Amino acid sequence: MPETIPHFTGFGLGLRKDHHADFLRDEQPVDFVEIISENFMACGGRPLRTLDAVRERQPVIMHGVSMSLGSPMGLDRSYLAELKVLADRVRPLWVSDHLCWTGLPGHNSHDLLPLPYTDEALNTCIANLKLAQDVLERPLLVENPSSYQAFQQSTRSEWEFLRLLAQESGCYLLLDVNNVFVSSVNHGFDPLEFLDSIPRDRVRQIHLAGHSQGPEGMLIDTHDAPVCAEVWELYAHAVARFGPCATMIERDDAVPPLADLLAELDLARVAASVPA
Amino acid sequence: MSLIDTQQAFLAEVCADDETAPSTLGMAIYRNAYRARLADALAVSFERTRRWVGEAMFDAACAHYILTRPPQTWTLDAYGHDFPGLLAELFADDPEVTELAWMEWQMQQAFAAPDRGELTPLTLAGAGLDEADWAGLRLLPAAGIAYRPMTHDLAALWRALAHDLPDGFMPDPVTEAIMVIWRKDLQPHYRLIGHAEFAALALLLDGASFGSVAEQVGETGLAQLGEWFAGWLGDGMFSAIAR
Numbered sequence: 091m092p093e094t095i096p097h098f099t100g101f102g103l104g105l106r107k108d109h110h111a112d113f114l115r116d117e118q119p120v121d122f123v124e125i126i127s128e129n130f131m132a133c134g135g136r137p138l139r140t141l142d143a144v145r146e147r148q149p150v151i152m153h154g155v156s157m158s159l160g161s162p163m164g165l166d167r168s169y170l171a172e173l174k175v176l177a178d179r180v181r182p183l184w185v186s187d188h189l190c191w192t193g194l195p196g197h198n199s200h201d202l203l204p205l206p207y208t209d210e211a212l213n214t215c216i217a218n219l220k221l222a223q224d225v226l227e228r229p230l231l232v233e234n235p236s237s238y239q240a241f242q243q244s245t246r247s248e249w250e251f252l253r254l255l256a257q258e259s260g261c262y263l264l265l266d267v268n269n270v271f272v273s274s275v276n277h278g279f280d281p282l283e284f285l286d287s288i289p290r291d292r293v294r295q296i297h298l299a300g301h302s303q304g305p306e307g308m309l310i311d312t313h314d315a316p317v318c319a320e321v322w323e324l325y326a327h328a329v330a331r332f333g334p335c336a337t338m339i340e341r342d343d344a345v346p347p348l349a350d351l352l353a354e355l356d357l358a359r360v361a362a363s364v365p366a
Numbered sequence: 367m368s369l370i371d372t373q374q375a376f377l378a379e380v381c382a383d384d385e386t387a388p389s390t391l392g393m394a395i396y397r398n399a400y401r402a403r404l405a406d407a408l409a410v411s412f413e414r415t416r417r418w419v420g421e422a423m424f425d426a427a428c429a430h431y432i433l434t435r436p437p438q439t440w441t442l443d444a445y446g447h448d449f450p451g452l453l454a455e456l457f458a459d460d461p462e463v464t465e466l467a468w469m470e471w472q473m474q475q476a477f478a479a480p481d482r483g484e485l486t487p488l489t490l491a492g493a494g495l496d497e498a499d500w501a502g503l504r505l506l507p508a509a510g511i512a513y514r515p516m517t518h519d520l521a522a523l524w525r526a527l528a529h530d531l532p533d534g535f536m537p538d539p540v541t542e543a544i545m546v547i548w549r550k551d552l553q554p555h556y557r558l559i560g561h562a563e564f565a566a567l568a569l570l571l572d573g574a575s576f577g578s579v580a581e582q583v584g585e586t587g588l589a590q591l592g593e594w595f596a597g598w599l600g601d602g603m604f605s606a607i608a609r
Contacts (some may be wrong), residue, residue: 128441134481134509136552156440162369169440194377200403200445201396203376211367239376239392243367276392287471306391310399 095229095262095294098122098183098259101355101362102151102338105144105347113144115188119352120148122183124338125250130180131172145180151295151336152182153264156198159232160191160205170225177186177226180190183293183336186231186264187222189215189252206241207251212258219259231294232256233264234249236272236311248273249287256292263288265332266297267324268317268340272309285328298358299340314343316354322361327361337362383433404432404445409607411446411474414527415467419457424482427456443478461517462537464528469556471521472547476510482549482605484508490599493521493607501577504608505570508548511603513564513571516543521558550602557601563594570598573608 105113110117123144130141156169177185183297191203204303205211221240223229234252246254256263265288274281317325317339325337337358341351367375379388380396387395405428409416416424431452437445450467457463485505495503518537526535542561547554559567569579576595583591598604 128443131441132480133478135476135478135549137478138481139552151538162367164375165441181439192440193437194373195383197377197441198437198438199377199380199400200407200437200442201399203373203380206369208369208451214369237392239390239397241373274539281535293474304395308395310395 092230093232093260096114097294097334098149098254098336099334100336101359102155102336103143103351103355103364104338104340105150106342106345108345109348110140113147113150114140114197117147120355121159122149122151122193122336122338124151124153125180126171127152127176128156128213131176133290150180150182151338152177152180152185154187154204156192156200157187157217157218157222159187159189159195159222159316160211160270161202162210162214163195163278165218165221167246176225184231184262185226185228186295187235188233188235189248189255190235194291202235202236204237204239205251207244207246207248208241209245212251212254216258219255219261221335223260224322229260229261229262229303231264233266233297234264234267234269234273236276236309237274238240238304238310239306245285247279248287249284253287253289256289260280261292262294263292264297265293265328266291266299267289267328268297268299268301268313271318271321271324272301273338275307275309281324282327289330290332293328293335295336295338296325296328296332297338297340312343314339317357322357325358326364334362378469381433383435386486401429401432402599403442404428404437407442407445408449412449412470414524415453415463417527417531418466418522418523427453430456436493459546462520462523465514465516465518465520466523469524469545469547470512472512473554473556476511476547476549478590479549482506482509484602485599485604485606486602487596492605498575501575503572503582505576505604506606506608507571508550508603509603510554511548511571513544513546513568516540516545516558518592519543519558520545521556524556548601548603548605555601565595566591567598567603569603 102120102124102225105125107125130137146199193199225296270284298317301309301315302312302319304310339354379393380400387524388397408428431449448463450471451465454464523537538572543556544557544564547556566579567584
């Protein structure tokens with residue numbers, strides 16, 4: 091298994107149904123596209139044909155939401171097998187998923203549920219991640235999710251958990267700056283402390299997104315709005331710390347015309363070029 | 367508390383009904399997100415059914431489904447699999463509701479079903495089959511093929527729901543009609559066919575040889591079988607010759 095993922099620098103967008111026709115019709119000014127892996131697993135027909143056509147023009151990143159790295163019951167082998175089939179077909183820049191669990195055997199929540207940051211959870215994630223990396227024959231990227239619930243039994247911070255996970259499993263990190271901000275507001279930590287504790291050499295990708303206001307001051311990671319000013323500031327800080335890496339904007343709800351997202355992506359290009 | 371115990375308690379709270387208040391604001395957010403995500407998935411999968419029964423009835427059915435049928439697999443696309451079955455219970459006196467939901471579900475399944483080839487009249491003609499080959503000919507079904515009996519003209523209802531539904535529209539009752547759905551040229555297709563035609567088609571779809579189907583229809587039915595077969599082939603209901 092290759093143990094390293096080379097740096098890839100550029101700016102991209104998620105490939106969403108609303109924009110399939112745009113990507114099929116013209117070459118778009120992006121350096122890569124990111125797909126939700128599950129949307130193309132175990133399927134055929136037009137979705138897979140669209141993906142095949144797009145990946146002839148653009149490098150593709152596979153981003154998953156269902157691996158459930160924090161599951162103490164282990165990973166779903168049939169899921170891993172389907173993911174491997176897709177990765178072999180797509181030949182992505184890399185494959186990523188989240189630091190979370192999604193459910194229990196026979197009951198999938200289809201949400202990125204939070205983990206207690208304990209030794210048991212860390213060992214569980216490390217074991218699952220090693221298995222996934224062995225099956226997929228590549229190191230993975232793990233993303234920090236937004237969270238709305240903390241656990242009393244946690245013995246370390248999220249950023250310390252991520253640092254140890256990367257150190258022990260050999261994985262890389264997908265840093266979602268919006269999620270750092272959302273969780274920092276929800277749990278009352280300093281987002282800069284989070285960023286400054288993440289090892290410089292493990293980040294290969296950055297996600298940017300919008301969020302919405304929840305009840306009683308909580309923020310919710312809804313991906314339905316433009317990136318806010320605070321997240322742009324954190325992004326500039328992240329670029330200064332981690333150097334240029336693949337950056338993309340996620341929009342999954344209230345999806346605007348592609349031109350609007352491309353204009354927002356230009357803001358990321360500007361932010362990445364200005365010294366923090 | 368072990369990780370598995372923590373997760374079992376967490377998931378139980380996320381999925382609980384409204385009689386159990388969430389213990390924290392965060393848990394309320396996860397519970398709301400869980401319900402909203404599943405309801406959205408059903409609304410997308412059954413958009414025409416939703417318009418047919420009305421939003422209020424549909425949303426009530428969704429709420430019941432979400433509480434009683436948790437998602438079981440890693441793909442959210444599979445979540446609506448049992449929804450037509452629930453509608454059959456809730457709308458027992460309106461069978462066209464279940465038939466519409468089934469059709470909507472199968473059209474989407476056909477759209478993204480794993481790829482198979484497509485057997486065209488040209489490729490079959492080019493196979494150079496002699497009389498013995500025809501007798502033993504077995505065919506593989508097209509991607510996403512599915513079928514079920516209908517009590518109403520769902521083809522007409524489907525077309526009507528593609529646009530603004532005319533006031534008072536109601537599909538005509540039908541007898542001995544079977545809806546067949548499959549994918550051709552990347553698009554899902556449907557056809558409502560009669561019982562006699564379906565009986566012959568079903569034999570081929572189940573793997574019977576062309577010769578045995580010909581025996582079933584008898585000498586007097588051969589011309590009709592030939593006509594049907596040309597139609598099935600032209601419609602793209604088969605993917606390949608079975609080897």
